[in-house]
Amino acid sequence: MNPRPSYAIGTGLFILLGFAALAYLATQTTSVVAVHRGDSYTVKARFTNIGQLKERAPVKIAGVRIGDVQSIQLEPQRMDALVVMSIDKQYNDIPDDSSAAIFTSGLLGDQYVGIEPGGSPDFLRNGDEMVLTQSAMSIENLIGKFLVNGGPKSSSPAAAPASSAPASGNP
Amino acid sequence: MNARLRDNWLLDGIARVGECGLFFVAVLGALPKSLRYWRELFRQVWFVGAMSLVIVMTCGLFVGMVLALQLYYTLSIFGGTAALGTVVALSLFRELGPVVTALLVAGRAGTAVTAEIGLMRATDQLDAMSMMAVDPLAYVASPRFLAGVIAMPLLACVFNAMGIFGGHLVGVSWLGLDNGTFWGNMTSTVDLHKDILAGLYKSIVFGGVVSLIAVFQGYTAPPTSEGVAYSTTRTVVFSSIVTLAFDFVMTAFLT
Numbered sequence: 001m002n003p004r005p006s007y008a009i010g011t012g013l014f015i016l017l018g019f020a021a022l023a024y025l026a027t028q029t030t031s032v033v034a035v036h037r038g039d040s041y042t043v044k045a046r047f048t049n050i051g052q053l054k055e056r057a058p059v060k061i062a063g064v065r066i067g068d069v070q071s072i073q074l075e076p077q078r079m080d081a082l083v084v085m086s087i088d089k090q091y092n093d094i095p096d097d098s099s100a101a102i103f104t105s106g107l108l109g110d111q112y113v114g115i116e117p118g119g120s121p122d123f124l125r126n127g128d129e130m131v132l133t134q135s136a137m138s139i140e141n142l143i144g145k146f147l148v149n150g151g152p153k154s155s156s157p158a159a160a161p162a163s164s165a166p167a168s169g170n171p
Numbered sequence: 172m173n174a175r176l177r178d179n180w181l182l183d184g185i186a187r188v189g190e191c192g193l194f195f196v197a198v199l200g201a202l203p204k205s206l207r208y209w210r211e212l213f214r215q216v217w218f219v220g221a222m223s224l225v226i227v228m229t230c231g232l233f234v235g236m237v238l239a240l241q242l243y244y245t246l247s248i249f250g251g252t253a254a255l256g257t258v259v260a261l262s263l264f265r266e267l268g269p270v271v272t273a274l275l276v277a278g279r280a281g282t283a284v285t286a287e288i289g290l291m292r293a294t295d296q297l298d299a300m301s302m303m304a305v306d307p308l309a310y311v312a313s314p315r316f317l318a319g320v321i322a323m324p325l326l327a328c329v330f331n332a333m334g335i336f337g338g339h340l341v342g343v344s345w346l347g348l349d350n351g352t353f354w355g356n357m358t359s360t361v362d363l364h365k366d367i368l369a370g371l372y373k374s375i376v377f378g379g380v381v382s383l384i385a386v387f388q389g390y391t392a393p394p395t396s397e398g399v400a401y402s403t404t405r406t407v408v409f410s411s412i413v414t415l416a417f418d419f420v421m422t423a424f425l426t
Contacts, residue, residue, distance in 0.1 A: 010221040011216050013221065014220045015321075017224070021329045021331065025335070028354075029264075058359075
């Protein structure tokens with residue numbers, strides 16, 4: 001039996017350390033653990049505008065993550081976005097008249113799907129579609145409306161005639 | 172006269188690239204045979220990898236710390252310091268980890284490999300091996316090449332982990348960012364395939380490039396003390412240039 005070379009232990013430790021570092025990076029700095037679930041079921045929802053929603057974005061009820069967005073496709077006939085969400089099996093008692101809306105976390109954060117529970121006694125099942133949806137709030141539209149409607153109330157003497165211009169312009 | 176000299180210089184350069192390519196093929200061809208000398212491979216992994224741990228870990232820690240400091244300043248201009256963890260992790264995984272590790276290994280292990288093989292050549296050890304029916308490509312060149320390919324991604328992982336640790340140290344313990352924000356934003360953005368594995372592919376390629384250049388320069392070093400010295404210098408210069416050039420190309424492809 002050959003004596004164990006002195007470098008063998010060092011090599012082994014180095015390789016183990018390298019893989020330990022890889023495992024650490026893969027589990028602690030990514031959301032692989034959060035994405036990995038046991039069983040899940042899928043629910044569909046249609047939105048007229050998904051804003052910046054991306055695949056793997058979280059799906060939340062009351063701010064708690066219950067699943068994630070599996071795929072986003074354009075529905076060719078209706079020209080709206082079909083968002084397929086996979087939801088953790090343990091949350092299988094979501095009423096089927098719940099509504100889905102796209103929210104932004106923070107002012108400039110990532111977008112996520114928030115589900116507002118309804119009151120129906122029946123629950124969503126695999127493959128069901130949520131009918132009530134609310135599209136992403138786009139900041140550009142908000143600013144546009146804000147500008148058209150004449151801004152804050154403090155300037156209402158100036159804004160009021162401007163906003164009623166089409167009505168007062170006719171006679 | 173001058174033009175002819177430049178012609179020769181250019182042709183020499185092209186010929187060296189060609190030789191290096193042929194040498195690469197020869198080393199790959201000798202790889203199956205070199206597995207017989209797995210003890211030698213182990214010793215090289217120990218030399219290239221384990222012996223580089225100290226420098227790689229120290230540099231990783233400091234790179235992570237300085238990244239956190241610099242990015243904190245930049246992000247505070249935009250009021251986005253919550254993204255510090257994300258930005259530190261992405262810069263490390265996608266760019267700095269593979270590249271800085273490759274440069275460090277080229278400087279620490281590549282030079283040693285070149286000098287060692289160059290001296291073997293100068294003292295006729297390689298010819299002696301051929302006389303004893305030991306293929307020097309399989310016994311000397313291939314294990315060192317393979318050791319670089321194996322060790323580099325592992326070293327890059329260690330570098331990244333130390334960098335995250337350093338960034339956390341500065342961002343959370345020193346600058347007072349919220350621990351949950353730091354980790355939460357990082358984990359929600361960093362992707363295993365797009366970020367971590369793409370960085371690993373890079374460092375596997377860098378490992379091959381750096382160790383190929385080191386072995387090639389040593390193998391073809393002029394058998395004089397001056398020749399070995401020049402070859403060692405060229406190893407560092409060429410490794411650095413080719414690493415950064417490959418980095419650009421691979422980043423363009425992988426993103």
